[in-house]
Amino acid sequence: MKVSAEQPFQLVYSLFSHEFLGLLFESFVxxxxxxxxFSFAHQNISSINAPEFASGLDETDYKLIKWMDEMQQDAVVKKFNQKKLKPKEFLRKIYDPKTENKTIxxxxxxxLEGLRSKVLENLHGKRLFEMGNDGNPIWREIEIMPQKASVLFHFRRNEENTHYFPTIKYEGEKLEWQYRNAYLVCNEPAWLVVDYRLYSFKKGVDGKKLQPFLNKKFIVIPKKVEEQYYRKFVTQLLASFDVYAVGFDIKVERSEPQAILYLSDLPSTPKTDLFGNFLEDVEEEKIVFDLHFQYGPYSFRSEDRRDNNVELEIIGDNYVFHKVIRNPEKEKYYGDFLKDLNLPVKSGKYSLFKSMAFGWINSNREALEAKNIAIHQTSTIKGKKYFLGNARISVEVKENIDWFDVHAIIKFGSFEVPFHKLRKLLLQGKSEFELPNGEIAVIPNSWFVDYSEMFAFLEEQEDEKSSGLVLKKHHIALAQELQEGNLLQLTLSRKLEKLRDFSQIEDYDLPFTFKGELRPYQKAGYNWLRFLNEYRFGGCLADDMGLGKTVQALALLAHEKEANPAATSLLVMPTSLIYNWELEAKKFTPGLxxxxxxxTQRIKDSSRFAKYDLVLTSYGIARMDVDILKEFYFNYIILDESQAIKNPGSIISxxxxxxxxxxxxxxxxxxxENGTMDLWSQMNFINKGLLGTQGMFKKQFLQPIEKxxxxxxxxxxxxxxxPFIMRRLKSQVATDLPEKVISVKYATMTPEQEKAYEEVKSYYREKIISEMTLPGLKNQQFTLLRGLTQLRQIANHPKLVDKHYTGDSGKLEDVIHMLEATASEGHKVLVFSQFVxxxxxxxxxxxxxNIPYAYLDGTTKDRQAQVKAFQENEKIKIFLISLKAGGVGLNLTKAEYVFLLDPWWNPAVEAQAIDRAHRIGQENKVMIYKFITHNTVEEKIMALQERKMALAGELISTEESFMKSLSKDDIEALLA
Structure with missing residues (x-):
């Protein structure tokens, strides 16, 4: 009969017996x-029509209906019914003794047991009925008891047999359940219906333990199978349930567990040394940690998860069951505690390399003792008895005049170990040695990690000032780092402490002979150089290109001139920079x-050096004349563009x-530039031994960092x-910089380039001088312009005039070097040239x-695309632009550097190019470099230009007016 959802209705659950499937549930409204x-009108409800009756259902009802749908015969057989038989027919075949299939x-x-269990667990608060034979779903209501009942299993042993039976209590009262038509709805766990009441049980009693007693008072166990029965059944029952026994003893151990870490060994594995390299024929064993819990005399491994353990002891004719009630919460607490200490032993054994294992024990000893966690060695491990006591190391470093004295005390329990012995073991990668009592001490791995670099850099010192191990003063940062980690005690003078923070270095006066001003960050660099000077530390001034490394070094050299008038310093640099240094020195330190x-005409006599304050030379000359240069003891040796010695194996290095x-x-x-070894070579030059030997550096730093x-x-x-590198990025000192900084970069011609230049210069000098005797200026101006243009082109690169030229160009080498430097520092640069x-x-x-770039000349059709690429693509750092094409209409605010490859007579054109970068919207300070080739018409025009501007007081605006302004003396000077 159809039920109306518009009228009052009730959802009920009905229990019925299926011919083959046993007890099943079905849902009805x-x-x-x-x-x-209740009326007689009812209908089955399933997941399909349940939404019609949503007003009377809650979330649990929807789940119950779904599970009950899954236990109906159609749903049950669907998975197995391959031949598509009718469900009833399929089940009859499966359960018929003649055709049965036990597996299915x-x-x-x-x-079905899983579904029954889920249904029963969720029936509280619902109405449950037994279904009548006529299909009436509400034939007889079953009361669902809210509390769980308890079961007590009884054993009564006598001389002939043992009687076994269970009793049930509900809310403290004995429940009469035998011989009362009781039945089990579910076995795992047990759900029992007695007198139309549904009971569930504490401790998840298995229904099969109750089933035999529904219509039987007890079970008799004959004497002949007693021992076997007690061992297999009674011990298992005792572990999980409450048992009352007569005729044998049950002893219960109730105590708090003590956690014990047992140490054992694993097969060995290849071992590495202090620096992570595999050592041949040397193996390091692994130590295994195994967590046990001790309850009185009984011990259990942590991964044995039973709450209670029962062991049977037979004494004569008597049986004694020992039951240990474990505390799973406390055991979990210990497991979690050790996991937090990075020893996850809760689920079983855990292994560590030996030095790491004993390092872990040493580091966590106090925490383990606070929790009363003991450590036991199972037996001698590979014939060795290990020292499990406290290992301590204390290191004290004191500042001496030229070095640090290092004192260390190492103790394993009451045994003090000589420092030099332990250092030797550490350096060899060995982790264990024998103590006087025969126990084996293992060096904790943390000592390898914490002290390996310091121990590697220690040197033996034997003189009247000191004896023992010392550390060079340039290793101050290493000592300070260990001090900050509370790994050593460091005593420093107040002055040397300032090296820790550049901002604390005192302000030094600039030398009187220094002409010019230093920007604030340059003055800080000068202060730092002076500080290093006082402690005789070497330094690396690594400021971004254009920030004035030259002027800071010159300020230091001017101070040295005042402090040590008789001293001579040596400056080594790429050949192309020598003229620049000469000009800068004349400008800022004219007294040097x-x-x-x-x-080729240099006089190879080192005694001449003493007459000068500063000797300038190139890397090439230093390489060729090393035997001459090393005869002289210089005050300072300064390497400019020191990446020239980045390869420690090179001849120049x-x-x-x-x-x-x-x-x-x-x-x-x-x-x-290329890798970590670049750093070692340069640092080793300024402070020898700072990073150890080349081999040590590879093992200690290069391989771990790069690989x-x-x-x-x-x-x-x-x-x-x-402490020994001062590096300021352009972005960091932007507030100290003017809006734009213009610098002239002088290049030196290569010999082939100089030869080409002289040939063209001689030709035009003779031609113009001969034409000066002829009337009219037009021919002379044309010849002069043509000659000057060709000389300018050769000053850039002779290929601009002679396509067959195969030599190099000094300017090109400088441009390429500076392009690579700016790009590697992450800066964007505009490169302008008048010549495409x-x-x-x-x-x-x-x-x-394969260096990406943007490009623009008069033939470029996609101008805006090139501009966009440079402005927005972070990979494109370089923009090549012809002066003519880039003079107007460009807004390149991302550029931080502007390179003018061939400056010329009209500053207005240069200013226009500079303004491509230096526009409204520009957030960066702009560095402008003019590349001028030394001893060429470029340099002479620039000098002439400055003189003409000073006389005229205004810019020469056209080429024609510029040519007309040249006198005969001017022309001869240009072509001299």
Whole structure:
């Protein structure tokens, strides 16, 4: 009969017996009459029509209906019914003794038991009925008891047999349940219906333990199978349930567990040394941690998860059951505690390499003792008895005049171990040694991690001032880092403490002979150089290109001139920079007497150096004349563009390291170009031994950093070199910079380039001088313009005039070097040239090196696309632009550098190019470099231009007016 959802109704659940499947549940809705009583109208409800009756259902009802749908015969057989038989027919075949399939029966029962269990657990607060034979779903109501009943299992042993039976109590009262037509609805766990009441049980009693007693008072166990029965059944029952026994003893152990970590060993594995390299024929064993819990005399492994354990003891004719009641919450607490200490033993054994294992024990000893967690060695491990006591190391470092004295005390329990012995073991990668009592002490791995670098850099010192192990003063950062980690006690003078923070270094007066002003960050750099000077530390001034490394070094050299008038310093640099240094020195330190030690005509006599304050030379000359240069003891040796010695195996690196001096300084915008070894070579030059030997550095830093991406090693390396590197990025000192900084970069012609230049210059000098005798100026001006243009082109690169030229160009080398420097520092640069062919040469190089760039000349059709690429693409750092094409309509505010490859007579054109970068919206300070080739018409025009502007007081606006302004003397000077 159909039930109306518009009228009052009640959802009910009905229990019925299926012919093959046993007890099943089904859901129904029953119409209520006007007095709220059940009527005869009812209908089955399933997941399909349940939404019609949503007003009378809650979330649990929807779940119950779904599970009951799944236990109906159609749903049960669907998975197994491959031949598509009718469900009833399929079940008859499966359960018929003649055709039965036990496997499918078991699978069906497993599924139904799971569904019954879920249904029963969710029936509280619902109405449950037994279904009548006529299909009436509300034939007889079953009361669902709210509390769980308890079961007590009884054993009564006598001389002949043992009686076994269970009793049930509900809310403390004995329940009469036998011989009362009781039945089990579910076995796992047990749900029992007695007198139309549904009972569930504490401790998840299995229904099969109750089933035999529904219509039987007890079970008799004969004497002959007694022992076997007690061992297999009674011990298992005792572990999980409450048992009352007569005729044998049950002893219960109730106590708090004590956690014990047992140590044992695993087969060994290849071992690495202090630096992570595999050592041949040396193996390091692994130590296994196994967590046990001790309850009185009984011990259990942590992974044995039973709440209670029962063991049977037979004494004569008597049986004694020992039951240990474990505390799973307390055991979990210990497991979680050890996991938090990075020892996850809760689920079983856990192994660590030996030095790490004993390091863990040593580091966590106090925490373990506070929780009363004991450590036991199972037996001798591989014939060794290990020392499990406290291992301590204390290191004290004191500042001496020229080094740090290092004192260390190492103790294993009451045994004090000589420091030199432990250091030797650490350096060899060995982790264990024998104590006087025969126990084996294992060096904790944390000592390897914490002290390996320091122990590697220690040196033995034996003289009247000190004896024992010392640390060079330039390893101050290493000592300070260990001090910050509370790993040693460090005593420093107040002054040396300031090296920790550049901002605390005192302000030094600039020398009187220094002409000019230093920007604030340059003055800070000068202060830092003076501080290093006092402690005779070497330094690396690594400011971004254009921030004035030269002027800071010159200020230091001016101070040295005042402090040590008789001393001579040596400055080594690429050949192309020598003229720039000469000009800068004349400008800022005119009082310095300078010897330029270059060229084929140089006098190879080291005694001459003493007559000068500063000797300028190139890397090439230093390499060739190393035997002459090393005869002289210099005050300072300064390397400019010191990346020239980045390869420690190169001839030039070896050569400069042979030179003798009081102090060293290097200047570079790119201290690391290719890899970490670049750093070692340069740091080793300024502070020999700072990073150890080359081999040690590879093992200690290079391999962990480059191959394993070890950030801790990278941080340690950075801390060691930080006091000796001053690096300011352009972005960091932007507030100290003017809006734009214009610098002239002088290039030196290569010999082939100089030869080409002289040939063209001689030709035009004769031609113009001969034409000066002829009337009319037009021919002379045309010839002069043509000659000056060709000389300018050769000053850039002779290929601009002679396509067959195969030599190099000094200017191109400088431009390429500075392009690479700016790009590697992450800056964007505009490169302007009046000659498209000059851009083509630069472009050819960039293509060969796969360096991305933007390009614009008069033939470029997608101007805006090139501008957008430069402005928005972070990978494009270089923009090549012809002066003519880039003079108007460009807004390139991302550029931080502007390179003018061929400055010329009209400053207005240069200003226009500069303004492409220096526009409204520009957030960066702009550095402008004019590339001028030394001893060429470029340099002479620039000098002439300055003179003409000073006389005229205004810019020369046209080429024609410029040519007309040239006198005969001017022309002869240009072509001299």
């Amino acid at each position: 029953v119409q209520l009459d006007e007095k709220g009583r 029966q078991e699978l069906i029962e497993l599924k 007497k300078i010897l330029t030690y270059t060229g 070896k050569a400069v390291c042979e030179l003798n001096c009081r102090q060293k300084l290097i200047l570079t915008g790119t201290p690391v 394993k991406n070890d950030m801790d090693k990278a941080a340690k390396l950075h801390a060691m070199i930080k 062919r000059h851009l083509a040469i630069v472009r050819e190089y960039l293509n060969e090196e």
